[in-house]
Amino acid sequence: MPRPISPLLRCCVAAALVALTCLANAQSVNPRAAEALQKLKAADANGDGMLSREEVKDMPRLSKAFDRIDADGDGLISPEELRAAGQKLKQRNE
Ligand SMILES: [Ca+2]
């Protein structure tokens, strides 16, 4: 006869499930970041993972904010710079 699952074990499983759900939610809570990265990939014409001024010229908002986003001033927007800019924007909106 199988032993019944102990309440403690059941509790642990439930906690783990809750933790997993939270983790999944935390990842999907940021669709904007995912969207931004997707856009970056789509706009990255030469596929170097960076956005040049030329590559963002069809995105007026990005184009306008180019100098602000390009933190190190190398004339290219890296994913990190885009992420940092997005975070700053988020902080301002909060
Ligand atoms: Ca590029």
Ligand SMILES: [Ca+2]
């Ligand atoms: Ca840069």
